[in-house]
Amino acid sequence: MSVEKLFAVKGMNDILPEQMPYWHWLESCAKEVLRSYGYREIRTPIVEPSALFSRGLGQVTDIVEKEMYAFTDKLNGDELSLRPESTAGVVRAAIEHSLTYQEPQRLWYRGPMFRHERPQRGRYRQFHQIGVESLGFSGPDIDAELILLSARLWQKLGLKNVSLELNSIGDAPERAAHRHALIEYLKEQESLLDQDAKRRLYTNPLRILDSKNPAMQEMLGAAPRLIDFLEHASRAHFDGVQALLHANNISFTVNPRLVRGMDYYNRTVFEWISTDLGTQATICGGGRYDPLTPLYGGNETPACGFALGMERVIELLKQITSAPLDNPDIYLMHSGGACGLSAMQLAEQLRTHQMSVVLHCMASVGIGSFKSQMKRADNSGAQLALILGEDEIAQNTVTIKWLRAREKAQEKINRVELIQYLQTHYLQLLSQ
Ligand code: ATP
Ligand code: MG
Numbered sequence: 548m549s550v551e552k553l554f555a556v557k558g559m560n561d562i563l564p565e566q567m568p569y570w571h572w573l574e575s576c577a578k579e580v581l582r583s584y585g586y587r588e589i590r591t592p593i594v595e596p597s598a599l600f601s602r603g604l605g606q607v608t609d610i611v612e613k614e615m616y617a618f619t620d621k622l623n624g625d626e627l628s629l630r631p632e633s634t635a636g637v638v639r640a641a642i643e644h645s646l647t648y649q650e651p652q653r654l655w656y657r658g659p660m661f662r663h664e665r666p667q668r669g670r671y672r673q674f675h676q677i678g679v680e681s682l683g684f685s686g687p688d689i690d691a692e693l694i695l696l697s698a699r700l701w702q703k704l705g706l707k708n709v710s711l712e713l714n715s716i717g718d719a720p721e722r723a724a725h726r727h728a729l730i731e732y733l734k735e736q737e738s739l740l741d742q743d744a745k746r747r748l749y750t751n752p753l754r755i756l757d758s759k760n761p762a763m764q765e766m767l768g769a770a771p772r773l774i775d776f777l778e779h780a781s782r783a784h785f786d787g788v789q790a791l792l793h794a795n796n797i798s799f800t801v802n803p804r805l806v807r808g809m810d811y812y813n814r815t816v817f818e819w820i821s822t823d824l825g826t827q828a829t830i831c832g833g834g835r836y837d838p839l840t841p842l843y844g845g846n847e848t849p850a851c852g853f854a855l856g857m858e859r860v861i862e863l864l865k866q867i868t869s870a871p872l873d874n875p876d877i878y879l880m881h882s883g884g885a886c887g888l889s890a891m892q893l894a895e896q897l898r899t900h901q902m903s904v905v906l907h908c909m910a911s912v913g914i915g916s917f918k919s920q921m922k923r924a925d926n927s928g929a930q931l932a933l934i935l936g937e938d939e940i941a942q943n944t945v946t947i948k949w950l951r952a953r954e955k956a957q958e959k960i961n962r963v964e965l966i967q968y969l970q971t972h973y974l975q976l977l978s979q
Contacts, residue, residue: 589637690814694797706867707867741763
């Protein structure tokens with residue numbers, strides 16, 4: 548009887564072991580950079596009440612309208628969703644645990660997000676973000692800090708060809724005035740609007756500005772600009788952010804049509820864009836979201852954050868360099884039986900001395916010849932193989948076979964001298 552194979556859900560990817568060094572590399576660079584700015588990690592659940600997203604992100608956003616993995620809990624009828632982003636969850640957690648009661652918080656997170664989009668290069672249904680949320684800060688300094696932090700991360704990773712776009716979408720009254728003017732303008736241009744734009748004309752006209760439809764670009768280029776509707780406080784905030792970026796040598800372009808996908812943003816919005824990724828070119832997006840906390844019943848808490856798309860950044864990393872490998876130091880071969888037991892004990896001893904050791908283990912074909920074991924050792928990427936056969940056990944020795952360095956030399960060492968020997972020669976090799 549043939550059994551049907553099962554496959555991963557479309558748009559949700561397995562990340563195989565050979566890919567992991569890129570992920571670890573990005574994560575460790577990000578961790579270091581975040582630590583250097585005093586950000587602390589927070590982990591929130593992947594499943595949240597659906598209301599968290601419909602209330603926070605806005606009803607007429609792409610995410611809430613058509614991209615949410617929302618479901619009813621069969622056991623108790625709760626309306627739940629897989630998180631499409633993590634700002635909502637972090638803010639919920641901050642309110643729930645009164646995190647900003649004493650002082651502002653600099654937080655970061657990483658993890659999978661879920662959006663029911665059309666899968667394509669750089670766009671998946673399960674994807675991963677590293678994100679940063681600064682809660683309780685109102686000045687332009689924190690907006691600039693987030694941008695400096697992300698710029699430092701690109702530099703540390705060696706990314707080239709990334710550029711920063713910046714805009715201010717003002718506060719609610721300014722957006723209302725602009726919205727009015729925008730709707731009037733778009734109504735006059737109705738014959739040029741595509742289906743999506745017509746649908747959004749009265750619900751979310753700001754998002755029309757964000758359209759990628761080439762046929763509408765010229766018309767949208769001439770549309771009323773939100774930036775021209777900013778009043779004094781928003782203007783001063785935006786000028787402040789720009790001055791701080793200039794003072795720190797961060798170049799950027801002001802893109803008056805840059806808006807963001809969620810309703811909770813106000814004032815500063817920004818995106819980092821790469822020219823090396825094709826259509827899904829935005830690697831990171833963020834901005835200020837002062838109105839969000841009150842929407843969740845929390846106290847007024849000005850806040851600012853960003854999220855970067857890990858898959859997109861990793862695609863760039865793959866273009867610039869081959870990954871540092873996660874290979875073991877040592878592959879330990881043996882001839883089974885009493886030698887196997889001794890090998891396992893030796894492996895433990897080496898691990899106690901900080902070496903990574905892959906112990907040859909029994910497969911369905913048995914322990915295998917030394918020849919086949921040597922092939923495994925070579926494939927493992929280890930620097931050296933250690934051999935424990937009958938002879939070695941009888942003589943209390945270990946055979947060392949260098950797999951990559953030292954002209955692949957083979958030598959026999961007394962077992963009591965082994966650790967000392969490896970510490971000298973192997974570490975010397977690593978430090979070259
Ligand atoms: P896009 O305009 O590409 O749809 P977005 O504005 O919806 O992006 P955000 O919600 O701001 O994206 O998420 C921040 C970052 O997460 C994006 O800049 C992108 O790098 C990444 N990202 C968003 N959606 C996806 C996805 N479906 N697959 C892979 N990465 C994604
Ligand atoms: Mg999107």
